[in-house]
Amino acid sequence: MTSLKKVKQALRLLPALRLVWQAAPNWTLVYIIVLVIQGILPLVLLYLTKLIIDTIVESVNIVDKISNFQQLITLIALTGLVTLATVICNSGAELVNTAQSRRVADYMSSILHAKSIEVDLEYYENPQYFDTLQRAQNEATYRPNRILNNLVWVAQNLISLVTMVGLLLSLHWGIAGVLFVAAIPTVLVRVKFSKILYTWHRKKTAMERQAEYLSWLLIGDIFAKEIRLFNLGTLFSQRFDRLRFQLYKENLAISSKRAVATLIAQALATILMLSAYTFIIYQAYQGIIRIGDLVLYYQALQRGQDSLKSVLGSFSALYEDNLFIANLYEFLELEPKIIQPAHPQPFPQMQDGIRFTNVSFQYSTTTRQALKDINLTIKPGEVVALVGENGSGKTTLIKLLCRLYDPTNGSITIDGIDLRDLDVVDLRRQFSVIFQDYVKYNFTAQENIWLGNTDLPPTQDSIAAAAQRSGAYDVIKRLPQGYDTMLGKWFDQGEELSIGQWQKVALARAFLRNSQVIVLDEPTSAMDPKAEAEVFDGFRKLIKGQTAILITHRLATVKMADQIFVMDKGTIVETGTHEELMLRGGTYAILFETQAQHYR
């Protein structure tokens, strides 16, 4: 590894501290102060102990016993005060720590959320993204704070360590040396196993996610019905157990090895330390040092060992933090590819319309092209339909049009302006799209519609008008609290709707949006024929001059379209009006006849 890279890695700790500071500056400051005081108080106590012992030893040869006794009392009182301060400090630290770490955890969640919104849709269709997200989530809530703690502990223990080493040096340099040598094996063990665990965790993220997925299947509400009917509970539960057991076994194997290595390292340390203790006791035995000194050195050695252990422990922990925090940055540093152009143009009031020129597209995770050489024009105010088999590329075409992805080849323009030159937010503002897998928000009915256009105040009038247009009005009217009824089953008093009813609510959301283009992907697939007819019979009036793109399998509903694009395997195979395509007798005509026969 180059030294530059090493320096860069070492600096990984700093951004984490910045995050902690941004999350809760006041609490963090108080926390640091408390930790520093906590570090100093034991030293004061130790010094007081030495003074007490010295005073007692002196009293043997002294005449003025009373003043000696008074001095002793003062020292004991001071010891009491310092002990009290320690207790207060400890409970204060607990409170401050709880408050501070909660603030940091919440802040980190909001940072993860912000990043999740920022990244492209593409990431959500890619398993590696979820691995990265999972690892980041594992680290985000506690790791930055741990770094802060470890740094403060290093400082705290360094103060104590330097004092103790100073004391021991005054006795014999060898004692101080033993202290350090004894600590080395433990540190080496820890560093080695940090690396092993880090690599293991990275390798196992996918497996952990599989287990989590199974757990989600077992407890998630949307799966409950099917899991019972197909009796899949035990199967999934066993699979979950197998995965977790495998992870447990592997982790245990590493942990056992680490335990043995640590044991050996500590046994070595103990032997070395024991020889140092023997040396000090021998010195006292020989009368070279006094009893007070014996206690002082003895304690200094003990505390020195503890402090050194803590310092080195914190350093090893920092090393580990430095490795693992990379998981968080990896996620935070994901670069969106769909970026705002340097000089974005506003979305025009369409005159010429939408044009696809030789557009091809391939998902990065596949080897096939989902769209091949698409050419089409849609004029403002036109109603067009995309028809074709499943997987023929209809939804992909819409995703490109809303710039959820950029074409691999070719270009899409609005009035001659490339989508990549338009303001991204403005562009998406001008489309109201309801995909087949639209969201059923577990909010009130009113909010479910209002979310279509949050620029509007959430007043009843506009929402009711949108609900009227989509047919949701009749559904909502019958709900116990009307527009204020909570929808879905997640929250108290939620009312579950049928799929067709949900579809009407989603459609109302699209109608509320006031966009230039409305895109509906199978918008009425779950509605009854009457409701569907209501939507499509008056469709042009319903959309009030908007340009409309419909994706549907029900060819009866696309008869009224100005243009119909028939797609097959990523290409457009036929274009025309219903009448033109029927006359042509191609794919569309055959499909239409098959469906019509069904109804007759």
Ligand code: ADP
């Ligand atoms: P349609 O809407 O006509 O049913 P799609 O546009 O959803 O078809 O899919 C077109 C092709 O692209 C299909 O072969 C499908 O498997 C593939 N595809 C769709 N979404 C993704 C994705 N996120 N990642 C990879 N391939 C995809």
